[in-house]
Amino acid sequence: MAAMLELAGVTKHYRTRHGVVRAVENVSLRVxxxxxxxxxxxxxxxxxxxxxxxxxLEQPTSGTIHFEGQDIATMDRAALRAYRRQVMAxxxxxxxxxxxxxxxxxxxxxxxxxxxxxxxxxxxxxVAEVLDVVGMPASAARLYPHEFSGGQRQRxxxxxxxALRPRxxxxxxxxxxxxxxxxAQILNLLAxxxxxxxxxYLIIAHDLALVEHFSSDVGVIYLGCLAEAxxxxxxxxxxxxxxxxxxxxxxxxxxxDHVLSEAAATGEIASAMNPPAGCRFHPRxxxxxxxxxxxxxxxxxxxxxxxxxxxxxx
Amino acid sequence: MLLSVRDLQTHLxxxxxxxxxxxxxxxxVAxxxxxxxxxxxxxxxxxxGLSLxxxxxxxxxxxxxxxxxxxxxxxxxxxxxxxxxxxxxxKIAMIMQDPMTSLNPVFSIGxxxxxxxxxxxxxRGAALRSAVVDVLQRVRLPSPADRLGDYPHQFSGGQRQRxxxxxxxxxxxxxxxxxxxxxxLDVTIQVQIINxxxxxxxxxxxxxILITHDLGVAASLCRRIAVMYAGxxxxxxxxxxxxxxxxxxxxxxxxxxxxxxxxKRARLTAIAGxxxxxxxxxxxxxxxxxxxxxxxxxxxxxxxxxxxxxxxAACWKLV
Numbered sequence: 001m002a003a004m005l006e007l008a009g010v011t012k013h014y015r016t017r018h019g020v021v022r023a024v025e026n027v028s029l030r031v032x033x034x035x036x037x038x039x040x041x042x043x044x045x046x047x048x049x050x051x052x053x054x055x056x057l058e059q060p061t062s063g064t065i066h067f068e069g070q071d072i073a074t075m076d077r078a079a080l081r082a083y084r085r086q087v088m089a090x091x092x093x094x095x096x097x098x099x100x101x102x103x104x105x106x107x108x109x110x111x112x113x114x115x116x117x118x119x120x121x122x123x124x125x126x127v128a129e130v131l132d133v134v135g136m137p138a139s140a141a142r143l144y145p146h147e148f149s150g151g152q153r154q155r156x157x158x159x160x161x162x163a164l165r166p167r168x169x170x171x172x173x174x175x176x177x178x179x180x181x182x183x184a185q186i187l188n189l190l191a192x193x194x195x196x197x198x199x200x201y202l203i204i205a206h207d208l209a210l211v212e213h214f215s216s217d218v219g220v221i222y223l224g225c226l227a228e229a230x231x232x233x234x235x236x237x238x239x240x241x242x243x244x245x246x247x248x249x250x251x252x253x254x255x256x257d258h259v260l261s262e263a264a265a266t267g268e269i270a271s272a273m274n275p276p277a278g279c280r281f282h283p284r285x286x287x288x289x290x291x292x293x294x295x296x297x298x299x300x301x302x303x304x305x306x307x308x309x310x311x312x313x314x
Numbered sequence: 315m316l317l318s319v320r321d322l323q324t325h326l327x328x329x330x331x332x333x334x335x336x337x338x339x340x341x342x343v344a345x346x347x348x349x350x351x352x353x354x355x356x357x358x359x360x361x362x363g364l365s366l367x368x369x370x371x372x373x374x375x376x377x378x379x380x381x382x383x384x385x386x387x388x389x390x391x392x393x394x395x396x397x398x399x400x401x402x403x404x405k406i407a408m409i410m411q412d413p414m415t416s417l418n419p420v421f422s423i424g425x426x427x428x429x430x431x432x433x434x435x436x437x438r439g440a441a442l443r444s445a446v447v448d449v450l451q452r453v454r455l456p457s458p459a460d461r462l463g464d465y466p467h468q469f470s471g472g473q474r475q476r477x478x479x480x481x482x483x484x485x486x487x488x489x490x491x492x493x494x495x496x497x498x499l500d501v502t503i504q505v506q507i508i509n510x511x512x513x514x515x516x517x518x519x520x521x522x523i524l525i526t527h528d529l530g531v532a533a534s535l536c537r538r539i540a541v542m543y544a545g546x547x548x549x550x551x552x553x554x555x556x557x558x559x560x561x562x563x564x565x566x567x568x569x570x571x572x573x574x575x576x577x578k579r580a581r582l583t584a585i586a587g588x589x590x591x592x593x594x595x596x597x598x599x600x601x602x603x604x605x606x607x608x609x610x611x612x613x614x615x616x617x618x619x620x621x622x623x624x625x626x627a628a629c630w631k632l633v
Contacts, residue, residue, distance in 0.1 A: 042500035043471075149588050179354040180527060184571040184582035191581070206500070213573035213582070236576070250505040251575055252530030256553040260534050262509055265502045268470050284502075 002069030004168060004200045005031040005054065010063035012049050012224075021272050023049045025224040025280075026063070028299065031168075031217070036194070036201040038215035038232065040208060040247075042269060046224040047204045051170050054202065055089055056080075067168070085115045088161035092173035094153030098145040104131075105141030108160045115164060130159040133196075134189060151182035155189065162193065171203040175210070187214060208251050212236050220244045223280040224272055225296075230304030240306040243281045279309065316385060316521045317343040317366070317489055323379035324358075324365045331593040335361040337545035338380070343489065343521040348511075350532035350553070351525045353542030356589060359525045362542070363491045366523075367402050368394070384489065403430045407482035411494035413474030417466040423450075424462030427480045434485050445484070452517065453480045453510060472503035479510060486518055493525040508535055529572060533557055538624070541565050544589050544600035551625030562627040564601045599630070607631055 012024040024046040031037040039047040052058040054065060056072065065072050067083055075083060088111070091097040098107055108130060109123045118126070128138040134155040145153055154174065161169055174190065175183040187210070194201060205211050211218055212232060219229040220241065228241040239245045246265030252258070265284045270276050276283050282292040291309050299307040306312065324336035336358045343349045351359045364370055365377055366389070382389040384405060389397065407430075410416035417426060428446045431437045437445040443462070450458030453476040466474055475495065482490060492511065496504040508531065515522055526532050532539055533553060540550040541562065549562040560566045570583035587604040590596055596603070602612040611630045619632040 042502065151588065180529070180568060181354060181571050181585035182588065184584035185586070187573075187582055188584050207573075208501070209573040209575040212575055213578055233578075246502055248575065250501040252505070252508065252528070252534040253575060254529040254533050254557060254569060254572060256533045256557050258534065260505050260508065262505045268472055268503070269500070 002066070003030040004033045004035075004068060005029075005037075005202065006066040007050070007054075008064050008066070010050065010053060010060045010065060012046070012053060012058060013061045016273075019273050022275055023224050023272055024053075024060075025275075027219075027221070027224075027226050028063075029219055029226070029229065031200060031202060033167075033200050034194070034198050035216045036203060036214060038203045038205055038211040038218045039221055040205055040211050040218060041221035042206065042247075044223075044269065044272065045221045046272070047221050048172060049224075050221075051089070051172050051202065051204055055087065055170060056084070081115070085111075085164045086167045087170065088164065088166040088168075089170040089172065090154070090157050090161050090174050093177050094145075094150055094157050095177070097157055098153055100145055102144075103141065104143055104145065104148075104156055107145070107156065108141070108163050111160060112163050126163055127159075130162045133162060133193065134159045149182075150178050151185060154178060154186050158186075158189065158193070162197070165197065166199070168200045168202065171201055173204055173206070176205070176207065183210075190214075208236075208247060220247070223270060223275050225280050226299055226305075226307060227281065228304075228306045228308075229299070230301075234304045238304075240304070240310075240312055241281075241308050242285045242287050242310070246284075279307075315342050315383075316345045316347075317341075317523075318383040319362075319366070319380070320383075321380040322362065322365060322382065323377065324361050324370065325376055325378050326361075326371065327374045327376065328593075333592045334545055334595060335375075335592060336365060337592070337595070339542075339545075339547055340380075341540055341547065341550070343523060345488075345521055346515060346519045347538065348515065348522040348524055348536045350536035350539040351523055351542060352527070352529060352532050352539055354527055354589065356544075356592070357542040358545040358592075359542050360493055363408065363493055363523060363525050366489075366491060367406055367408060368397055369402075369408075399434075403487075404434050404485050405487055406489045406491065407485065407487040409475075409478055409482045409490065409492040409495045412498050413466075413471060413478045414498070416478050417474060419466055422463050422465055423469070423477050427477060427484060430481060431484050436485055446480075449480045449484045450477070452483070452514070453477070455480070470503075471499055472506060475499060475503075475507050476510065479507075479514065483514055483518065483520075487520055489521045489523070490514070491523045491525070494527070495524070496531055497526070497528065504531070511535060529557075529569065541568070544595060545592050546600065546628070548601065548629070549627035551621070551627075555622065555625040561621055561625070561632060562601075562629050563605045563607050563631070565627070567604075567606075599628075 007029045010027045014021040041047050053060050105127045108127045127141050175186050215232045218232045218235050220227045222243045227243045249261035249264040267284045278294045279292040282288045297307045297309050299305050319341045322339040326333040326335050353359045428442050447459045455476050496507050539556040540547045543564050549565045567585045598613040599616045602608050616628045616630045618626050618628045620626045
């Protein structure tokens, strides 16, 4: 059976005045229906660029993206329209992703109007329904975004994404702009909605504890390359790539007796303009070998895949 | 005690009304100790830090009550000139959250790291240059002598935060106020800065107030924790007491609301609602509206209850 979403060898290079930025390099991923795939990595690693290509806000330099077996680059107009109503996004900052001049009801109705002819009464009904789903009163539709807190605004952004009853939602850091006590509300809401509507999620996040909690599968990205991918439980219980190990060792836990390790990844992230030859992680890797400086490793293993020259020891 | 704050009240005079941003905060920091000031946005933790240096928003911000003593010297009544000369950047220094905006893009880093040393007449000329190289070495910036003429944009985020730290420790302050010093950084860089703050403290014996919303960062760096909610400290204690036996319902809820690495749960325990407005805060317990243990008594301000040595919380349930 075809996956909900399948990326094969997706690469994105940006030409700039200063040279070519190799933002995403040969990334292949499969997202199955009703699962949650998390892309995790540090800022500038290319995770948002991948999301943009899925949303067709950017075109890959090479590689293909298939949605339910159909290549999104070769879809005709009608298929593309159908694709766009099935794939929705929720962005990081609910302060900049909602138009301050529009009422909440108009904001939520906008994607519906772009795709369907609806009467005023039908629209009002849809808006009230999705507001209810995200735990907001129908009266919120008459107000403006500034009248709501950050958490409520993110609920509105989720309601807008839900209005067309999509199948895939791309969540780009959906809670990182929110306070700790509000984050849990939104994560629980997203989990409830997924169960209720049978949604598939692709979540982009940098918070590893959140990823472990929220996702069923995970892809760890370093400098545009997929370092490790697989079922979240396996990857977090037995990380294989030295970068994944370094990331996990560096997370400060809410436990005063936990010892943080800096040794697992020294130095700084290289520039995507001039990435290191061979394995992109090798200048920071404590296990670096000669081969790592020359040859880029290939992602191998299923379902738990690693892109590393080190032999797998579990 | 290095720093003693008692019943600090800082107000912001806004068009909408008077916002009681810091409403009766008391805290102590001993020499060589790190106190974590933990809370969510709008809880008053940053304004507490800024009040110590009297760096409040011009026109609107004002300390209206309470006392701040550094080595026994009262700071709230000190003149602005004396504060600028002897305290700010000299005895109390600050590390800001975002190294992108806390460094001036049009001055070289040598210039900026040297400016507190110049302003406080600590070094001039060749001595200034070597003092700047020395302090940049202490924050482990690679080959500092060659990079004094470089500008902030030529450094990475982690390096910039090292430069900001160098500016702060140049005059060997007695107290460092670090406001979300790692929030803008990636985790593998964050751990480097956490370790840097540790080594700065070991070298200089400075007291540190770490202002953060991240309970993980606070746990890894602090000896004591003060939890703020809606302008007040609602629980304070040794780091182990706060994390192992949190007593205030808000502290408990906050610790239950965060996903933890290696401890997957089906559902996070969310805290319903949101913090109250500080323009017209409730008269009783400010957390009461969101608290699952609310009683009638909570309409009155709760007393601060001592639970064990140095551990106290403001809640009627504990009386």
